[in-house]
Amino acid sequence: xxxxxxxxxxxxxxxxxxxxxxxxxxxxxxxxxxxxxxxxxxxxxxxxxxxxxxxxxxxxxxxxxxxxxxxxxxxxxxxxxxxxxxxxxxxxxxxxxxxxxxxxxxxxx
Amino acid sequence: xxxxxxxxxxxxxxxxxxxxxxxxxxxxxxxxxxxxxxxxxxxxxxxxxxxxxxxxxxxxxxxxxxxxxxxxxxxxxxxxxxxxxxxxxxxxxxxxxxxxxxxxxxxxxxxxxxx
Numbered sequence: 001x002x003x004x005x006x007x008x009x010x011x012x013x014x015x016x017x018x019x020x021x022x023x024x025x026x027x028x029x030x031x032x033x034x035x036x037x038x039x040x041x042x043x044x045x046x047x048x049x050x051x052x053x054x055x056x057x058x059x060x061x062x063x064x065x066x067x068x069x070x071x072x073x074x075x076x077x078x079x080x081x082x083x084x085x086x087x088x089x090x091x092x093x094x095x096x097x098x099x100x101x102x103x104x105x106x107x108x109x
Numbered sequence: 110x111x112x113x114x115x116x117x118x119x120x121x122x123x124x125x126x127x128x129x130x131x132x133x134x135x136x137x138x139x140x141x142x143x144x145x146x147x148x149x150x151x152x153x154x155x156x157x158x159x160x161x162x163x164x165x166x167x168x169x170x171x172x173x174x175x176x177x178x179x180x181x182x183x184x185x186x187x188x189x190x191x192x193x194x195x196x197x198x199x200x201x202x203x204x205x206x207x208x209x210x211x212x213x214x215x216x217x218x219x220x221x222x223x224x
Binding site for chain 1: 156214
């Protein structure tokens, strides 16, 4: 079966750095997405990786290793507004998105 | 403004009373999808549509129907709702599958409670 694993919850301090990991086992691979979802709101797109390596976008970076079935989202200079759930999703061989359950990130002052 | 809209945003209904949740996008997207989101389970796909008149089952299609008569609209129909369909529902769209980098744009969500 297809499976995506993320930690359920993480806590970090305002101004610090946090890394959210995602491991996947899917039928084929056509890219990995990270989305941010604030409580009760819709997910919004953060990043896309299809090749190995690091993609940087401001305070957010996303890394992919296809051979290890592994990705992480790195958030720097954490702000209170970064408190949200972070969803990892993989596009499989049928171009359908397989979603992880999400990681709830709690930022403390 | 480019967006995906859903109606209603909140709905409380009773078991067995047919309901429809509408979804519309104004971005001329080919691909549309319905998800439900339950605590601890993440997003699970109900149905998706690659284009007009083309629909396919997702992971949890039982108890749901969809149609895609026009490109912009993709309504979700619950013919006989049951309490286990109480959930947060999201409609999403994307330009298509030709480019794997196309992300999905989500509607604001519909919180459905079936008593």
